[in-house]
Amino acid sequence: MIETIRAAFVIGRRDFTAIIFSKAFFFFLLGPMFPLLVGGAAGLLGGQVARDIDRPVIGVAMSADDSRQLLAARASLAAQVGERRLPEMKQLAQSASDSAPEQLLDDKANGLAAILGGTLDKPVLTGTRGPIESYKGEVAMLAAFAKNADAMALPPVETRLVQRSAGNEKQQRLVTAQATQVLLFMLTMLLAGMVLSNLVEEKANKIIEILAAAVPMDAVFLGKLFAMLAMAFVGIAVWSAVGFGLASLSGPALPSLPTPAVGWPIFVMLGVVYFTMAYLILGSLFLGIGAMAATVREVQTLSMPVTMAQLINFFLAMYTVTKMGEPIELFACLFPFTSPFAMVARAAQDATLWPHLLAVVWQALFVLIILRVGVYLFRRNVMKSGSAGRIKDTGGKKLFGLVKLPG
Structure with a gap:
């Protein structure tokens, strides 16, 4: 031995x-270092691109009063729940609001994913399937909050931290x-x-x-x-x-x-x-x-x-x-x-x-x-x-x- x-x-x-x-x-x-370095760089760039792509802009083509209330409701909620939890919104000029939603979406200069028209009582979201299915719930919530300014004052939530939980x-x-x-x-x-x-x-x-x-x-x-x-x-x-x-x-x-x-x-x-x-x-x-x-x-x-x-x-x-x-x-x-x-x-x-x-x-x-x-x-x-x-x-x-x- x-x-x-x-x-x-x-x-x-x-x-x-x-x-x-x-x-x-x-x-x-x-050998293994080059794929790791290339993969890491590609992941960082891909993540940044994905974050940019994942933020579609919704054009607001409502009346001036409804647009103002809607954007104010969005700003108030974003401060409480987080900016990325709500869709990005852009108020369109009054001249653009008179145009058909399809024409606004075809205009590459705008770069809009969807158009929100109608009124706060009956909003109309026009766009492809992806943005509509992703943000129709958020749009309805923002319209409801814009109609009722008191609802935007969300009650404060008391939090209690623990060191561990069995399930987590x-x-x-x-x-x-x-x-x-x-x-x-x-x-x-x-x-x-x-x-x-x-x-x-x-x-x-x-x-x-x-x-x-x-x-x-x-x-x-x-x-x-x-x-x-x-x-x-x-x-x-x-x-x-x-x-x-x-x-x-x-x-x-x-x-x-x-x-x-x-x-x-x-x-x-x-x-x-x-x-x-x-x-x-x-x-x-x-x-x-x-x-x-x-x-x-x-x-x-x-x-x-x-x-x-x-x-x-x-x-x-x-x-x-x-x-x-x-x-x-x-x-x-x-x-x-x-x-x-x-x-x-x-x-x-x-x-x-x-x-x-x-x-x-x-x-x-x-x-x-x-x-x-x-x-x-x-x-x-x-x-x-x-x-x-x-x-x-x-x-x-x-x-x-x-x-x-x-x-």
């Missing part, structure tokens, strides 16, 4: 150093649970694929066979898996630093996630642990696939069903977020491929900690099972033997400072 761990450490250190100091890894780090807290924690599940899934799928590509590349270059002849195959798989995990944490650290920098520039514009049931420090720690387990489970599965595949085409053929199955597992974990304690949620917590996602959602909603210890032990055991199966498949498909033979002769050069190769 000690020899296997020591050999796995050497293999992992070799892979980690080779990947971290390569040009491909640098561009790999930059539950809904908010669901948001935290789902957001964390999505983040874990995206990071796992983005980073776990490098395990597969690395193994296939070394199989094509015959490097993996040299390693298998020098050290136990279990150590090779274990070292590669944890080297990729360390690489994943380096990538996450870089992306997190950039994300925190952008968040500090955005300030209060970013939404804040509700506090999970176990508290933020423990929840972040559990999130790291469950990402590790999800990565190890999927990575060990990809190692097994790489052991069976001889070419890149075979890798793509074999990995596609696994990727689709993992997507289904993620959907199952998301579905069980609102099913705490039900059989389907317990199944998701026990099933190894959904367990990390289901358990991190449980941590956001339930403060009990002992189930997480059992879940992590079970997930780690499943990782070892998949690794053993992958080693067995590699020996049968690549080494063409029941066990990976190690060279006993100590003469010659050392491999990575561990085992001496003959000659």
Whole structure:
């Protein structure tokens, strides 16, 4: 066991150093940043455009007295309920009021979404379906308030703030649970694929066979898996630093996630642990696939069903977020491929900690099972033997400072 761990450490250190100091890894780090930056900029611009588009202007083509009362009622209510809760209104000139509503709407210089005519007793709203369905209720309310000036003096509402409410807290924690599940899934799928590509590349270059002849195959798989995990944490650290920098520039514009049931420090720690387990489970599965595949085409053929199955597992974990304690949620917590996602959602909603210890032990055991199966498949498909033979002769050069190769 000690020899296997020591050999796995050497293999992992070799892979980690080779990947971290390569040009491909640098561009790999930059890859996700460009979509995030472009998406963030597009979101800000799109939000501003949407806010501008979502404020249609209604032209008021009533008599001068009715228009004055209507606009006064709108100004009074806007001060009490908020400007954006009421439609934007623009009083038209008397000459324009005598024109047909259809002509006013066709005039691009006005830029009006609808025309409000008639009287306060019988208002007529002319426009397309969208503005009419959106604002006919508000128009009727404004006309009623304009007729009765006393009704505009709304009674003051006494407010009493509380720190928490059971219903609101539950809904908010669901948001935290789902957001964390999505983040874990995206990071796992983005980073776990490098395990597969690395193994296939070394199989094509015959490097993996040299390693298998020098050290136990279990150590090779274990070292590669944890080297990729360390690489994943380096990538996450870089992306997190950039994300925190952008968040500090955005300030209060970013939404804040509700506090999970176990508290933020423990929840972040559990999130790291469950990402590790999800990565190890999927990575060990990809190692097994790489052991069976001889070419890149075979890798793509074999990995596609696994990727689709993992997507289904993620959907199952998301579905069980609102099913705490039900059989389907317990199944998701026990099933190894959904367990990390289901358990991190449980941590956001339930403060009990002992189930997480059992879940992590079970997930780690499943990782070892998949690794053993992958080693067995590699020996049968690549080494063409029941066990990976190690060279006993100590003469010659050392491999990575561990085992001496003959000659």
